[in-house]
Amino acid sequence: MATVERRSSKPEANLSDPQYYISRELSWIEFNRRVLHEGLDERTPLLEALKFLAIFSNNLDEYFMVRVAALKQRIEAQVTRRSPDGRSPQEHLDDISAALRPIVEQQHQDFSTDLRQQMADQGIWLLDYEELSAAQRTYCRDYFEEQVFPVLTPLAVDPGHPFPYISNLSLNLAVVVKDPRTQQPHFARIKVPRVLPRFIPLPEPQAEEPDSKTYRWLGVPLEQIIAANLSALFPGMVVQEHSCFRITRDADLAVEEDEADDLMLAVEQELRKRRWGGSAVRMEIQRDTSGPVRAMLTEELGLAETDVYNVDGLLGLGDLMTFMALPLPNLKAPSWTAAVPPALERLSPPGVDDDDTTLETAEELFSLLRCQEQLVHHPYHSFSATVQRFITQAAHDPQVLAIKMTLYRTSGDSPIVSSLISAAENGKQVTVLVEIKARFDEENNINWARKLEQSGVHVVYGLVGLKTHCKVTLVVRREGQHIRRYYHIGTGNYNPKTARIYTDLGLLSAREDVGADISDIFNYLTGYSRQQVYRQLLVAPLTLRQRLVSLIEHEIACQKKGKGGRIIVKMNSLVDPDLIALLYQASQAGVSIDLIVRGICCLRPGVPGVSDNIRVISIVGQFLEHSRILYFQQGGEEVVLLGSADWMPRNLDRRVEVMAPVTDPALQAELKAVLNLCLEDNRQAWDLATDGSYRQRRPEADEQIRSVQEQLMANAGKSLAG
Structure with a gap:
């Protein structure tokens, strides 16, 4: 891999100084x-743009439920310890609010003024209720x-009806009605039901004169249908005003593992609390909501004014993801059909059904792995x-004695879990470590754990105080x-659904020394191995932190000896202050x-005398960059x-993680090629x-467009064609 010559300087700065940390x-x-930018980029197909706006909103929901909630808890507990960048919890909250408000306003403004018009231009008419014709309003009234x-279920608020519980992420109508006899105003809350579609499709207009408009989809938001028919919910009352609001609550779990006799039971108890939700941390509300209603909601929910986000237009734009289901391929990114690696393509195809997998096809696969490691x-x-295929054929191969696996996240209809159950039913010893503390997948994983146990699989739930995040x-x-x-060692979850949209790597092999290591890991996870x-x-x-330190220090030593030093790391997040300081030293x-960091990066590149020789890029595209590759x-x-x-400290110190060396020269070359494609992406x-701040690369007018994701799709397609 090419070495880039860069200026070196003598270490003089205090590398723990907060100014060097983002x-x-x-x-x-x-x-x-950057996610939002993909949705607003004119090069992004329309439905993909709506998807990115939805992802932006869903990401923000989780951020408030976890990160902002944690900051509020620290403030309440009077924790004053500052983060490596020098901020206190309160300073962080203030800066988050200042940074987020213009971005959220940009999202809603661009959706309302630009993307909705683009949708209409393509025949996707998301109308407001006041835009409907008389016939359409009649349809909506009948639907209502x-x-x-x-x-x-309208819920009143008065001395006899306390303020109702507002569930996490629910969309609600705040309604003020007046009793015509007493002239007294009353407040009521109506929850917009999640059991119905958020956007209600309407029949196309029927008119005598031909309509020049194109209709591929026509609809209206559900909350507007409810708002237009409030008189039916409050007969005899006068509806004075209504507005939409949405609540975000603390949704992180606090499981006292050391004190729990049964970890699964403890997690289930915390999940029940999550359903009710913790304290409110954010309220999104329509900007034109009256002052008294806004003040009452803020007070009842225990929020400060800085926790309130005013919105022009629709709330809950995460629901825009539903438009990706429209059968309009010309408004989406080109469809991609995954290829089969050439070596596996030459094997006999397995049977259509799991039970039809033959010993011969399994033997072919295992014979291949004995001779040649496979990178997927x-x-x-x-x-x-x-x-x-590796797991399914192992489940049905009579020569297989045991299967052991870590399961952090998987899909709701997981074929992986079905294969593990079949393996147990076939008399194999099957052990699965199900991480029931995987955030927001706890309930799903508990259900899988029970199903596996009922089928004879030996299920364990990991180690106290540690999440098991490795993919083995x-x-x-x-x-x-x-x-x-x-064995298989990967960077991503055993989830066939996310495997279609996350970029992840895996190594299939039969190396004896690594296989022995994996046996030791499972003994560590399931027994009392030290x-x-x-x-x-x-x-x-x-051993991971210590080994990473050793690798970086060796690179420094090589540079000082004149052998040249080169590090390329691809990961999702770079937070650990000790490793950042060591990279500064390097x-x-x-x-x-070169650091390819998709998400959080606390290292500050380009600081004279500190990080002159470090550059950082982030890649945000059609697929979520999720693979981790280290090159020294x-x-x-x-x-x-x-x-x-x-x-990150959590990965290095509070999780069970596995990084595997790739020693085959051909596979090393493949991984280095991926890194180079990332670095060349424009x-x-x-x-x-x-x-x-970040600046997006854009090719010059006469420059070839280089997208790492498009190039890797093209390369895989060529392999398939070959």
């Missing part, structure tokens, strides 16, 4: 700003009476034809008089460092690793500036 919270906001009215790259490579599967197979281990040393794998929280020594030049003895860990890549 706020984690503000860096995340910058990431979500038949489908909506029976579901609604999703979504460019098919998940079902690679990872899923071990298959133990009898071959003649010997036992051989086969294994501290591993042959090949880097394992958190035991930069000061003259080591050339090591004086010509290159080290390349892939695995599940980002460089379509989805953003450069991080010293001040913490």
Whole structure:
């Protein structure tokens, strides 16, 4: 890989100085700003643009439920400890509010004034109720009476009716009605039901004269239908005003693992609390809501004015994701059909049904892995034809004795889980570590854990105080008089749905030393093993941090000896202050460092005398960049690793993570090629500036467009064609 010559300087600065660290919270906001930009970029197809606006909104919901809620808890607990960037919890809250408000306003303004017009130009008419014709209003009234009215429950607020509980992320109508006899105003809340579609389709207009408009979809927001028919909910009363509002609550779990006799029961109890929700942390409300209603809601919910976000137009734009279901491929990104890696393509196809998988096809796969490690790259490579096939064929191969697997997140109809159940039913010893503390997937994972246990699978729930985040599967197979281990180590979850939209890497192999390490890891996870040393794998929280420090220090030593220093790291987040300080030291020594960090990056590049030799890019595109690749030049003895860990304190110290070395020269070359394509990207890549802002790369008029994701799709397609 080419080495970039950069100026070195002597270390003089105090590398723990807050000025050298970007706020984690503000860096995340910058990431979500890049997501929003994809939705507003004129090069993004229309329905993809709506998708990115929805992702922006959903990301923001989770940010408030977890990060903002945590800051509020610290303030309430009078925690004054400052983050590495020097901010106190209160200063962070103030800066978050200042940074977010213009971005949220931009989202709503651009949707209302630009994207809704683009939708209409393409025949997608999302109308406001006042735009409807008389016939359309009649249709809406009938729909309300038949489908909506029976579901609604207006809740009054008065001395006999306390302020109702407002559930997390619910869309609501605040209604003020007046009793004509007493002339007294009354407040009521109506929850917009989630059991009905948010956007109600309408029949096309029927008119005598031909309509020149194109109609591919026509509809109106559900809350506006409810608002137009409030008189039916409050007969005999005069409706004075109404407005929409939406609440976000603290939704993180607080499980006292050390004191829990049954971890699953403890998590279930916390999930019940989450359904009710913690304290409110944000209210989104229509800007024209009257002062008295706004003040009453703010007070009853225990919010400050800084927790209130005024919105022009529709609330809850996460629901725009529903438009991706429209059968309009010309308004979406080109569809992509994942390829099968050439080596696996040459194998006999497995049977259509799991039970039809033959011993011969399984033997072909395992024989291939004995001879040659396989690198799979999703979504460019098919998940079902690679990872899923590996697990399914192991489940039905009579020679397989045991399957062991970590399961952090999976889909609701997981074929992986079905294969594990089949393996247990086929008499194999199946052990699955289900991480029931995976945030927002706790309930789903508890359900899978119970289903697996009922089928005879041995299920464990991880270690107290640690989340098991590694992605590892071990298959133990009898071959003649010997036992051989086969394994998969990946960067992403065993989830066929996210494998179509997340970029993730996996290694399928039968290396004995790595297989032995994986056996030790499962003994560590399921038993009382105190294994501290591993042959090949880097394992958190035991050896990963120490090994990363050693690799960076060796790169510094190589640079000082004149052998050249080069580091390239691709990850989701870079937060750990100790590793950031060590990267600063490497930069000061003259080591050339490229960081490809999709989301949060607390390192500040380009600081004279500190990080002159570090550059940082972020790639935001059609697929969510999720793979982690580490490259260290090591004086010509290159080290390349892939695995599940980002460089954050939680990953290095409070999670079980695995990074695996890739030693096959051909596979190393593939991974280095991926890194180079990322660094050369001029379509989805953003450069991080010293001040913490990002600038999107744009090709010059005469410059070829280089998109890493498009290039990898093209490369996979060529392999398939070949």
